[in-house]
Amino acid sequence: MFNFIKKSMAKNDKNSEKSLQSEQLFAVANQVLQDHSAGGQDNKVTAIKQYGDSVTLDLRLNADADPEEVHRQLGLALQNYGINEVNLNVSLPAKPKTSPSSHSHATSTQAPSMTSDDMPAFASTKGGAKTLPKTVNAAAPKSQTDEPPITKRAPLQSSLQPHPRIKHILVVASGKGGVGKSTTTVNIALALQKLGNKVGILDADIYGPSMPSMLGVEGVKPQLENEQFVPVEAHGLAMLSIGSLLDGDNTPVAWRGPKATGALMQLFNQTNWPMLDYLVIDMPPGTGDIQLTLAQRIPVTGAVIVTTPQHIALMDAQKGIEMFNKTSIPVIGVVENMALHTCSNCGHTEAIFGAGGGETISEAYQVPLLGQLPLASTIRAQADKGEPSVIANQGDGDDYAHFYVEIAQKIEANIAKFAKQRNDGRIF
Helix, strand or coil: CCHHHHHHHHHHHHHHHHHHHHHHHHHHHHHHHHHHCCCHHHCEEEEEEEECCEEEEEEECCCCCCHHHHHHHHHHHHHCCCCCEEEEEEEEECCCCCCCCCCCCCCEEEECCCCHHHCCCEECCCCCEECCCECCCCCCCCCCCCCCCCCCCCCCHHHCCCCCCEEEEEEEECCCCCCCHHHHHHHHHHHHHHCCCCEEEEECCCCCCCHHHHCCCCCCCCEEECCEEECEEECCEEEEEHHHHCCCCCCCCCCCHHHHHHHHHHHHHCECCCCEEEEEEECCCCCCHHHHHHHHHCCCCEEEEEECCCHHHHHHHHHHHHHHHHCCCCEEEEEECCCCEECCCCCCEECCCCCCHHHHHHHHHCCCEEEECCCCHHHHHHHHCCCCCCCCCCCCCCCCHHHHHHHHHHHHHHHHHHCCCCCCCCCC
């Protein structure tokens, strides 16, 4: 279903064919050297590099070998394999000094590469005149114009146009895993919807997608219309996740960075999103390829950082804030999760992971502390059932929805000043 998977498979086939041809050329060239002279067993090809119809050979020849004749024979043999240009790097044994004024030689020297202009024309086996494939000096330094430096800079957030159907794109991120980021994401999205907004969720955690499970739509596949995905409807949200495209819950996504970022961009660009006030993106933990790709290619309104009061989590959260600052993505605020735990038996409240962490990071970076969420088994259980706390039927004393609604209200109050300017004259 994904184009980049097909392209990757085609590229692998092409590389295999190229590798096979190089091995063929290596064998042919070695045979030519073996047949060159009685001492041909000392003549060897030590390396080969092929670029299309051009090939560069590193040769080691004995003292009796004639480099020009070797070049002529190689040209004849390799022409039959589509090679039109031969480059030679030749190593010869050292020759004895002929006079005191003669130049000294190293034990092994590299002969200059020969060009077709240095070689006479030779008759083909069919009677027609042929010339050798042209050669160039492979050892000569390349001019600066051969490989011009890359001067194009990565796109900046300021240069990205807003999505035509999405008013605000809000990313929810964390410096490390295990801080409750996905649970917070889904509840913030539902709280924004509860405030009267049209909301969608994009699960950008390619390696560990959890949105289908948390929203109770496991196994529901998105439809395709006109080569575009149609988001899955879940509790009124428009949701899309790589998890909805996998064969099963246990299917791993074992992809390298470029393929994972390609999947993210395809999910974002190749989806027929409805008109949305908010698209909430659940980010993977850390500051890797997906975060950088998103920062350079998706017009983000702002970011929410989720952390716990634990010192280690705060250290990684700061790295996340620094990354968003460097990529010009505004940090709307910090959510401190698992701030307090209240025992369901005795009612004792304790700060299991420490206290004051969210406030410390908020003050250090001058960003709002959007809220402090409790560590409660009920929040976990509701998400596991596919009915997050904002929409779950709450029991006596177990109403946690108001925590997320208050966070959503603060986001609404702050996000307008970060909104990207739209060009209403555009036609989409």
